[in-house]
Amino acid sequence: MAVAAADRLIHHGYIFEVTGENYRKKTSKAAIQQSVK
Template sequence: MSNIHLLERSLCKLRLTRISAEWYTLEKRALAEGWTLSRYLLTLCNEELLWRESEKLRRYKKEARLPVAKTSCCSVPAGWGGIFEDPDETMVVVAADRLIHQGYMFKLKGESYRKKTAKAA
């Protein structure tokens, strides 16, 4: 088994998926531009970290199931239960109860930033 196959197997076992996908391309670039070994490794690690962060955010957004801005319950046939994938609307009732009974009202006094800057101009 060649070193390349061993490297690819090791990267898969370590679950470094982005590095296993990008190492060869970055190696060519590093050789062409005369990078040091530390710069090459740093670039590979940064690629992996950025990819993991973007995947984590994508997964969080997918799992959050939050309604899109300005979503009306009337636009979804099943109402709010359809938005939260809750056919009997148990989750919707619980969320509304939580907001109504445990929410806090507070009043802000003073002018907004927009009004202050408009007066100053």
């Protein structure tokens, strides 16, 4: 039963791609740059 429900959700779902730099990577990079200065 659970497999059938998951299959219906996946079948009618959409795939979308998020582009750009993510928040964690951006803040980590900023912290590294500040510690180097």
